[in-house]
Ligand SMILES: NC(=O)c1ccc[n+]([C@@H]2O[C@H](COP(=O)([O-])OP(=O)(O)OC[C@H]3O[C@@H](n4cnc5c(N)ncnc54)[C@H](O)[C@@H]3O)[C@@H](O)[C@H]2O)c1
């Protein structure tokens with residue numbers, strides 16, 4: 001059996017596949033594979049490990065309908081045309097759960113960094129602008145006791161809520177399409193409407209998938225309903241906030257600050273104004289990028305691939 005891997009995954013997953021005598025071809029160039037190159041690379045392969053934002057759309061799926069399984073190196077699957085995969089009977093799997101802690105840590109890191117203007121102040125030192133100790137330099141804001149509003153209380157949202165409640169005694173409110181009663185058994189979290197989430201939160205952290213419903217959900221009208229002292233955090237997908245509107249909201253102090261691990265497009269242009277604002281912090285989509293998490297993701301990928309090649313039900317399917 002042959003598997004094409006369109007980027008880098010942890011060795012532990014590759015070893016799991018090699019143990020089963022699977023022949024592996026890996027994309028080894030220092031750039032993302034293009035759509036055409038991906039189609040070409042999948043010719044003669046039995047399975048694909050899709051790393052990064054490759055579009056697994058109708059065009060790709062129809063050109064690669066010989067694949068017995070596709071394993072994503074992500075939990076998010078907004079890049080996949082699930083209906084088409086179902087129609088062509090190509091099982092697709094993802095990596096749920098194992099990256100929730102790491103991704104929530106990235107959200108927590110951004111929240112903390114924005115609240116103390118850490119990225120901006122770090123740049124001041126690098127640029128030689130740390131003159132002397134000042135009692136009132138650019139002041140931050142306290143997080144202790146402030147209200148966390150989670151938009152999308154799923155696996156990652158729950159981990160973020162636990163961290164904020166534990167570290168800063170932050171009361172948690174959340175909005176989902178419907179109540180998450182399982183999560184409410186684990187933490188004290190109050191379900192509120194989207195409007196209430198905007199009005200009552202001191203920090204809003206986004207943890208939904210990118211869908212037609214959530215695309216551009218955070219636009220200028222929404223930012224205007226948030227508190228002027230509030231912080232917006234997005235570690236889910238860049239398409240969930242409208243970037244132009246976010247820049248306006250930060251420039252006009254409609255909200256206090258924003259922290260992003262995801263942008264639209266990715267990579268972000270190095271001249272993007274968000275990179276030089278005192279009230280913004282941006283990371284290059286590293287939510288799940290810890291040694292432990294990448295190993296765990298690679299193991300799930302190998303399990304999905306082995307099951308699919310065997311004609312078994314995937315252990316971590318998206319359909
Ligand atoms: N930055 C990163 O590196 C990184 C890492 C992992 C995941 N992610 C993103 O985080 C997302 C969430 O991952 P997860 O494992 O927590 O998923 P999950 O399915 O466990 O949680 C998503 C939650 O969002 C809710 N939701 C979905 N649509 C909604 C809507 N329209 N309105 C309100 N709530 C809605 C769902 O009910 C669910 O509770 C992924 O889809 C992915 O895009 C990013």
Ligand SMILES: O=C(O)[C@H](O)CO
Nearest residue numbers: 073074075076099288
């Ligand atoms: O969805 C995910 O798992 C992350 O964004 C990594 O792509």
